[in-house]
Amino acid sequence: MSRSREATEPTTDSDVPSVAAVFGVDDSVPYETERTVQRYLSQETRHNVLQVLLGHPSHLASTTEIAYYVPRSRSAVSDQLADLADHEILTQYHHESNEDARDVPADFWGLTVFGVSLLAEYNYLRGLPVLRAVHDATHKTETVKRHEECPRPVLPSAVEEAFDGDERDAADVPGDDTTLADLREETFYADAAPADPSALNGGADGDRTLDELF
Template sequence: MSDPNISSDQHICSTDISVESVFDVDGSIPDETPQTVQQYLSQETRHNILQLILGHPHHLVSVTEFDYYIPKSRSTISEQLADLADHEILTQYTHQPNAEVRDLPTDFWGFTEFGLRLIAEYNYLRGLPIMRAAHDATDKTEKVQRHEAAPRPTLPALIQSVLTFDETDQADPRVTADSCTEFHTQTLYADAAPADPSVLNADADGDRTLEELF
């Protein structure tokens, strides 16, 4: 299995696409390229799109799933998906057989080889096990579950190998310690509130309401 904490060139070969050409920067100017790329990737909606794809069990996400997990309008999400595609980071994968089945998505968004190499350089892959755990623990509607379980096209072998990790192994404690605070503040996944708020007081004194906990 692949180690999610890979270097940018460990599993992903070089492509003909250069970071400088994609982001229209002068590579001879110190720090211009990393600052430009970091600023681009850290934009809130784009950042959450990338995290969602990384945490998804298939790493291919439908627009309905983006719409459910990311608290932005569908038009905003679609705009940022198109922008990420313009920057060669994401591409749309199509599974045409789904078109014949009612209520199943046909199109999914996932990484290009260039995009995966880029986010590896900026340490996005170090939190892969945490993002998967957060995704799996998130409350989902029946429609979102159906979209998540829908048949999908096969990712290129190179991309699949990089995003695969041994889920039976315990996550590296250094990764967890370094990343938990960051992902709690930056990732917008959340479990559904319990139907019975009294369970929140099971091991505590007093009778706090749900509102008092937040």
């Protein structure tokens, strides 16, 4: 698995691996790369992890945040994070100034330059505004809020620029009649906010555990 690190810029294009090399496919076989990548990205837990990161305001999230939103066990989420890191799609970015802070993470998962270019190629970035709207409408525990609001490193500029560009492009695309209500029906998030927020945590004392969410 990729080691935690401060966000850094790739030095040259040669630092970004090829899709064929990462996935171990023979690029000369027609459509073999496309089939392999689509199969890989569509695995449910892995797909949901990527959606969490795409919808996150910073596109950087702690393991606790990701595990809260994805309706799987923490160990299953951790396994897929490790696998995405092995495929150089994600890495952990380290924020040294958080090391001595109480109750906040110092390591955050985010896309690599290779990862964001791969997702752009397979049209994963076009839904950024919708995923962000779902994220913002999702109920969050105090722990998740604290993690989301804490300081974190800056992503490499190539990653930031890919997100910024696709957010602008997607906002200008006409004819997309998907509504937030539609997304509430379809979202995989652990506890997407209902139309009536007062229904949240009815009769519960304090934050619920992940087991109680499912």
